[in-house]
Amino acid sequence: MDKSSTLTRAELGEAVHSAIGLSRAESSQLVETVLDKVSDALIAGENVKISSFGSFILRDKNRRIGRNPKTGEEVPIEPRRVLTFRPSQILRERINEGA
DSSP, X not given: OOTTXXXXXXXXXXXXXXXXXXXXXXXXXXXXXXXXXXXXXXXXTOOEEETTTEEEEEEEXXXXXXXXXXXXXEEEEOOEEEEEEEEOHXXXXXXXXXX
């Protein structure tokens, strides 16, 4: 995979099909089920930790004043919830080995 490539749901389903031998439809459904479970947990306000991979962490940001860089005008930024990903040490090491 080159630097401009993106891994898709279809490619994940194909990887499951190749590795486990489930039908393509079952493999796609398995990928969808996992992604739905992760999404549902995040929507419910839960952090998601996948061992040896990383953690999806929700953070609540307070209201603050920002500045339009073009005009310099102060603009209020409303409170919001943001999602961050923190890779595990194992994943970091694997990425750096491949770099």
